[in-house]
Amino acid sequence: MILLEGKNVAKVYENDRGLKEASFQLQAGRILALVGGNGAGKSTLIRLLTGQEKQQSGEIIWHQPQTIRFMPDDVNFPTMLTAAEILELLASLKQVDKYEQENVLKRVSLWDVRKQRAKHFSKGMLQRLNLAQSLLGNGSLLILDEPTNGLDPFWIAQLKNMMLEEKKKGNTVIFSTHLLSFAEEIADDVLVLHEGEIIISGAISEIFLQENSTSLEEIWLKRLNL
């Protein structure tokens, strides 16, 4: 089932970077990887999907209205607050009760340190708090911008499980990453961006069949004639 369609969607900044006339279809109930190098346009596309920015031209047509849960890549928590206070603040915006807050803090192993101020947290702990806030609530579309940033291999494996749990519940997951292997392992669909343009898109299994390859890296390099 189609979740949304983008038709010639463009958001180009003054430096001529951003997203250039992208057309795409995203499927509901699946895991989609937005892949690309630095500055490829992944976060720009995510900001358009979350409504943080508006495209300059083209349109995004939602076939199914969604409540979005979002994990940004550049979160600035008020670190004078404790982890529990930060989560409570964000939970109140989503009207999420104490029980769910406790569950989610346990899920990311921050329950024992919930009374510590976030300024004493490591990068990985802050990223887990960021993940925790995105898991709160019932939004059927979970968007994660570079969720593996700062996470060690154990937590990357946990993150994978959480994403698969979301899919099992019937939710849609969209995430951005530089890590092709992570995308291959977890995603059903992929959209590869390069300098603001989509160079590969579709179901990963079908792309592998068509390209007679089982490596996104190989296909990506071939597309770029490298």
Ligand SMILES: Nc1ncnc2c1ncn2[C@@H]1O[C@H](COP(=O)(O)OP(=O)(O)OP(=O)(O)O)[C@@H](O)[C@H]1O
């Ligand atoms: N607010 C902005 N003003 C000017 N240029 C911007 C702005 N936001 C993004 N850009 C430019 O658009 C391009 C795409 O940026 P974007 O953040 O979407 O890339 P990305 O694929 O998420 O990259 P990264 O992996 O490095 O986070 C970049 O070259 C960046 O310089």
